[in-house]
Amino acid sequence: xxxxxxxxxxxxxxxxxxxxxxxxxxxxxxxxxxxxxxxxxxxxxxxxxxxxxxxxxxxxxxxxxxxxxxxxxxxxxxxxxxxxxxxxxxxxxxxxxxxxxxxxxxxxxxxxxxxxxxxxxxxxxxxxxxxxxxxxxxxxxxxxxxxxxxxxxxxxxxxxxxxxxxxxxxxxxxxxxxxxxxxxxxxxxxxxxxxxxxxxxxxxxxxxxxxxxxxxxxxxxxxxxxxxxxxxx
Amino acid sequence: xxxxxxxxxxxxxxxxxxxxxxxxxxxxxxxxxxxxxxxxxxxxxxxxxxxxxxxxxxxxxxxxxxxxxxxxxxxxxxxxxxxxxxxxxxxxxxxxxxxxxxxxxxxxxxxxxxxxxxxxxxxxxxxxxxxxxxxxxxxxxxxxxxxxxxxxxxxxxxxxxxxxxxxxxxxxxxxxxxxxxxxxxxxxxxxxxxxxxxxxxxxxxxxxxxxxxxxxxxxxxxxxxxxxxxxxx
DNA sequence: CGTAGATTTGAGTTCTGTCAAATTTTGTGG
DNA sequence: CCACAAAATTTGACAGAACTCAAATCTACG
Numbered sequence: 001x002x003x004x005x006x007x008x009x010x011x012x013x014x015x016x017x018x019x020x021x022x023x024x025x026x027x028x029x030x031x032x033x034x035x036x037x038x039x040x041x042x043x044x045x046x047x048x049x050x051x052x053x054x055x056x057x058x059x060x061x062x063x064x065x066x067x068x069x070x071x072x073x074x075x076x077x078x079x080x081x082x083x084x085x086x087x088x089x090x091x092x093x094x095x096x097x098x099x100x101x102x103x104x105x106x107x108x109x110x111x112x113x114x115x116x117x118x119x120x121x122x123x124x125x126x127x128x129x130x131x132x133x134x135x136x137x138x139x140x141x142x143x144x145x146x147x148x149x150x151x152x153x154x155x156x157x158x159x160x161x162x163x164x165x166x167x168x169x170x171x172x173x174x175x176x177x178x179x180x181x182x183x184x185x186x187x188x189x190x191x192x193x194x195x196x197x198x199x200x201x202x203x204x205x206x207x208x209x210x211x212x213x214x215x216x217x218x219x220x221x222x223x224x225x226x227x228x229x230x231x232x233x
Numbered sequence: 234x235x236x237x238x239x240x241x242x243x244x245x246x247x248x249x250x251x252x253x254x255x256x257x258x259x260x261x262x263x264x265x266x267x268x269x270x271x272x273x274x275x276x277x278x279x280x281x282x283x284x285x286x287x288x289x290x291x292x293x294x295x296x297x298x299x300x301x302x303x304x305x306x307x308x309x310x311x312x313x314x315x316x317x318x319x320x321x322x323x324x325x326x327x328x329x330x331x332x333x334x335x336x337x338x339x340x341x342x343x344x345x346x347x348x349x350x351x352x353x354x355x356x357x358x359x360x361x362x363x364x365x366x367x368x369x370x371x372x373x374x375x376x377x378x379x380x381x382x383x384x385x386x387x388x389x390x391x392x393x394x395x396x397x398x399x400x401x402x403x404x405x406x407x408x409x410x411x412x413x414x415x416x417x418x419x420x421x422x423x424x425x426x427x428x429x430x431x432x433x434x435x436x437x438x439x440x441x442x443x444x445x446x447x448x449x450x451x452x453x454x455x456x457x458x459x460x461x462x463x464x465x466x
Numbered sequence: 467c468g469t470a471g472a473t474t475t476g477a478g479t480t481c482t483g484t485c486a487a488a489t490t491t492t493g494t495g496g
Numbered sequence: 497c498c499a500c501a502a503a504a505t506t507t508g509a510c511a512g513a514a515c516t517c518a519a520a521t522c523t524a525c526g
Contacts (some may be wrong), residue, residue, distance in 0.1 A: 049357075049361070051361055051365065051447075051448055051451065052447060052448075055365055057360065057361055057364055057365060059357050059360045059361070069350055071347075071350050071354070072350045072353040072354050072357065073354065073357060074354045074357055074358050074361075074451050074454065074455055075451065075454050076451065099339075099342075099343070099346075102342075103336065103339050103342065106332075106336050109332075109335075109336065110332070113332075113346070114304075116349070116350070116353070117302055117304050117305045117349070119353065120305040120349070120352065120353035120356060121304070121305050121306065121307045123353060123356035123357050123359075123360060124282075124292050124305065124306060124307055124356050125307050126360055127290065127292045127356060127359055127360055127363065128282070128284055128290055128292070128307075130360065130363050130364050130407065131290055131363050131407035132284065132288055132290060132407070134481075134482095135481075135482070165504070165505090166504075166505060166506095167504085174363065174364035174365070175482075175483090176482070176483055176484080177504090177505080178482090178483075178484080178485090178505090178506080178507085179481090179482055179483070181504095181505060181506055181507080182482095182506080182507075184505095184506095185505095185506070185507085214284075214285060215284055215285075218284065218307050218308065218309065221307065221308050222307055367513075367514095368513075368514070398472075398473090399472075399473060399474095400472085408514075408515095409514070409515055409516080410472090410473080411473090411474080411475085411514090411515075411516080411517095412513090412514055412515070414472095414473060414474055414475080415474080415475075415514095417473095417474095418473095418474070418475085
């Protein structure tokens with residue numbers, strides 16, 4: 001799943017507010033009180049929600065092409081999209097407007113609907129990760145996801161972004177920052193991963209991560225770039 | 234959220250396969266390999282997925298009016314809708330057909346889209362329940378949900394359905410059946426809940442449950458019957 | 467009325483959380 | 497480019513919640 005095809009992107013852009021972001025920047029999901037839809041153009045983002053004084057969670061990471069309708073996020077005390085990468089761009093559109101465009105153009109309707117469905121599937125997957133895996137497996141799961149989404153083969157192995165701090169990882173995986181740190185130390189010790197510069201990690205290969213995560217297959221199916229083939233003809 | 238208004242229901246019915254169910258009956262989500270959409274007409278159902286030889290999970294309960302598009306469930310080894318109540322009815326529609334109906338009728342499009350969004354929000358909520366609450370609070374959360382959805386005031390207190398076995402509750406809450414049993418024993422002991430016949434429980438009032446669950450507000454917002462007011466005019 | 471399956475409960479284990487201190491990294495101003 | 501303060505990370509020691517295993521009950525049903 002990447003960005004929609006050009007003609008559709010142009011249509012969407014015409015109704016979008018383009019929001020370029022830098023690293024710790026956050027975009028509130030609710031404030032305008034209007035039902036909106038956000039589409040990631042570039043970069044990695046963190047959907048972060050707050051549900052009590054000091055309890056935050058990151059139900060999902062967002063990548064280019066991902067769509068998030070604000071109405072699919074329950075009415076938390078606070079909900080925002082936080083920039084994970086140094087730079088990136090998000091488009092915000094008003095849902096009623098998009099609705100009208102969808103009514104007029106079935107191709108566009110299909111793109112948007114399917115992307116929203118994909119986001120829903122990701123929430124469901126996150127349930128399984130948190131509910132069914134232990135700490136080590138959960139961490140392997142996020143790393144596999146990031147590797148599939150942002151990984152590049154280099155002479156030193158597969159390098160990928162790690163836009164999450166220890167606390168972020170903890171909030172994403174329902175663990176605790178100390179525990180995450182311990183798990184990562186172990187993984188570093190066993191040679192599964194090695195630091196590869198600022199906010200980057202590297203591992204031998206995808207297979208190395210797959211071996212650590214019992215639901216690798218599901219993660220691949222939702223995050224692996226599709227074999228090159230044009231969408232919807 | 235209850236069933237859609239009559240005229241829309243009629244349209245949907247014209248393209249539906251109506252599936253009446255009895256208690257342990259299950260409807261496979263995937264087999265037809267076609268992208269389908271299911272709408273609950275009556276009864277309570279359990280969305281149950283299997284992701285390894287002996288690991289099952291119940292990511293969501295489904296109530297009348299709820300819509301589930303098969304594509305929003307990741308490609309698990311197995312995924313099915315299991316009847317929780319003695320009797321109930323589900324409608325199955327083919328997604329491509331519904332898509333066409335949506336293109337032709339904005340009212341219907343809105344109903345379906347919003348119901349799918351609601352389902353997505355429920356997945357997100359489930360994440361928070363599992364990730365942020367302890368055992369007791371999670372159990373209180375499901376009971377609050379069931380009480381809001383199926384509860385009725387009686388002389389002996391608020392009575393509601395409990396269509397889930399201990400194992401089901403465990404699979405829904407990322408706990409273990411033994412632990413669930415212990416928690417329920419404690420709740421019974423403290424008088425929070427009392428058995429009220431076959432697959433039914435009763436509690437003093439909604440407030441009693443709300444007090445046990447830190448995110449009661451969110452649960453109410455997604456499950457409480459809306460104050461009587463016609464949808465979409 | 468007996469059996470298979472579900473539930474309950476106890477005892478012991480394990481994983482993760484909590485707290486606190488040490489260490490490293492990051493960002494900023496000279 | 498360097499020094500420093502603030503923030504993030506790491507790590508140890510300990511506490512607790514939940515899991516596992518197994519035995520005892522209880523229930524639903526034929």
